[in-house]
Amino acid sequence: MNKKNLISITDFSKEEYLRIMELSQKFEDNPNQSLLKGKVIATLFFEPSTRTRLSFETAINRLGGKIIGFSDSNSSSVSKGETLHDTIKMVSNYADLIIMRHPLEGSARYAAEVSDVPVINAGDGANQHPSQTLLDMYSIMKTQGRLNDINLFLVGDLKYGRTVHSLLMAMSQFKNPIFNFVAPPELAMPDEYKLYLSNKGIRYFEHLEFNNIINQADIIYMTRVQKERFIDPVEYEKVKNVYILKNEMLENTKPNVKILHPLPRINEIHTNVDGNPKAYYFTQAKNGVYTRMAIISHLLNLL
Amino acid sequence: MQKQLNVSAIKDGTVIDHIPTKALFKVVQILKLDQFDNMVTFGNNLDSKVMGTKAIIKIANRYFEDEEVNKIALVAPNAKLNIIRNYEVVEKRVVQIPEQVNGIVRCFNPKCITNAENVYTRFQIINDKPIEMKCYYCEKITYENEIKIK
Numbered sequence: 001m002n003k004k005n006l007i008s009i010t011d012f013s014k015e016e017y018l019r020i021m022e023l024s025q026k027f028e029d030n031p032n033q034s035l036l037k038g039k040v041i042a043t044l045f046f047e048p049s050t051r052t053r054l055s056f057e058t059a060i061n062r063l064g065g066k067i068i069g070f071s072d073s074n075s076s077s078v079s080k081g082e083t084l085h086d087t088i089k090m091v092s093n094y095a096d097l098i099i100m101r102h103p104l105e106g107s108a109r110y111a112a113e114v115s116d117v118p119v120i121n122a123g124d125g126a127n128q129h130p131s132q133t134l135l136d137m138y139s140i141m142k143t144q145g146r147l148n149d150i151n152l153f154l155v156g157d158l159k160y161g162r163t164v165h166s167l168l169m170a171m172s173q174f175k176n177p178i179f180n181f182v183a184p185p186e187l188a189m190p191d192e193y194k195l196y197l198s199n200k201g202i203r204y205f206e207h208l209e210f211n212n213i214i215n216q217a218d219i220i221y222m223t224r225v226q227k228e229r230f231i232d233p234v235e236y237e238k239v240k241n242v243y244i245l246k247n248e249m250l251e252n253t254k255p256n257v258k259i260l261h262p263l264p265r266i267n268e269i270h271t272n273v274d275g276n277p278k279a280y281y282f283t284q285a286k287n288g289v290y291t292r293m294a295i296i297s298h299l300l301n302l303l
Numbered sequence: 304m305q306k307q308l309n310v311s312a313i314k315d316g317t318v319i320d321h322i323p324t325k326a327l328f329k330v331v332q333i334l335k336l337d338q339f340d341n342m343v344t345f346g347n348n349l350d351s352k353v354m355g356t357k358a359i360i361k362i363a364n365r366y367f368e369d370e371e372v373n374k375i376a377l378v379a380p381n382a383k384l385n386i387i388r389n390y391e392v393v394e395k396r397v398v399q400i401p402e403q404v405n406g407i408v409r410c411f412n413p414k415c416i417t418n419a420e421n422v423y424t425r426f427q428i429i430n431d432k433p434i435e436m437k438c439y440y441c442e443k444i445t446y447e448n449e450i451k452i453k
């Protein structure tokens with residue numbers, strides 16, 4: 001069986017990344033399609049995530065498909081104790097594709113094994129959320145015109161942040177990236193990722209705070225530094241204002257630089273950045289719809 | 304002396320030596336020796352020059368495929384097998400950590416789907432000494448000191 005899934009970002013090859021970029025652009029140019037006409041897509045949200053669900057459901061609607069599913073497990077048979085195995089077995093008999101979010105890690109990989117139809121992982125606990133990475137890449141591609149030679153600043157929680165890890169893995173497939181990690185020691189980029197970059201001969205630099213070096217950035221990818229991540233609350237108090245991006249910090253940055261953020265933002269990007277043309281996070285979220293249209297079309301071979 | 308030898312010696316079968324004492328029952332579990340009809344003899348807390356104390360298992364009339372016995376390397380990486388035929392050791396083998404470990408070990412990650420549902424676990428060994436194994440499902444690493452047999 002030649003069923004394709006998207007569970008982890010590394011499931012896709014570089015060629016597939018580029019294919020998704022190309023399709024995303026195509027759908028952005030022509031968002032209303034009928035490629036999914038006559039098809040049923042299941043969106044199974046075993047935990048609520050309104051933002052992600054609406055983005056996927058908009059993508060399905062724009063492609064002309066029909067949706068079945070649930071938005072949290074309380075309204076589904078799961079609350080009656082049905083196993084994931086049985087839910088997926090049942091739904092894969094009804095739908096042409098399953099999009100799922102689940103609090104347990106590895107649940108999407110398991111569902112893909114059980115299901116007869118393709119599965120898209122819309123988040124499995126703290127593990128993977130590959131459509132986010134693809135929309136991040138599309139945002140980079142769109143604003144920089146390329147995925148090669150990008151100087152990428154990753155800021156904030158680089159230890160637990162799954163989005164930054166996936167983005168690092170994906171962007172490492174392209175030529176000459178430079179990674180700059182800006183994080184407190186408690187939330188530094190884990191060694192396994194640094195080792196991965198070293199083994200591939202990719203340059204990276206670590207910084208404890210923003211400094212003049214952000215003037216070299218093409219992309220500044222912000223994430224939130226959460227209090228819960230610190231064992232010692234004093235350490236959090238010390239660094240909580242260090243990783244906040246303010247408009248004045250962007251003064252001497254490159255004209256092409258764009259600020260990305262997976263959203264929701266709390267306070268890590270000051271609202272005075274929002275009006276700056278370098279702020280891109282809201283457009284980035286909008287790009288997610290086109291990228292998700294692209295992922296669905298790719299997995300179902302619609303084009 | 305003579306009597307003791309009669310109890311422990313086997314005519315044909317496999318002797319698994321150099322098992323860490325705390326791993327004896329895990330080895331029993333992995334090889335499912337509790338379900339064997341053949342004669343199985345255990346010795347635990349035996350003196351060992353190399354290990355201080357060790358455990359040993361003798362299984363009459365039973366030989367193991369590499370794939371089967373390599374599973375015990377997860378808990379007894381230095382185990383040695385003596386293949387016995389007609390009271391003679393005809394072959395000595397060491398165990399090797401397999402590249403894939405399927406269905407034996409529990410994933411250390413409490414939030415892993417394999418700990419919530421009846422999923423056959425799958426790991427890839429990414430380091431042998433000490434053992435580090437990556438779960439195929441949650442992608443988290445289980446380290447040697449965290450290994451629990453399912």
Ligand SMILES: [Zn+2]
Nearest residue numbers: 410415438441
């Ligand atoms: Zn796992």
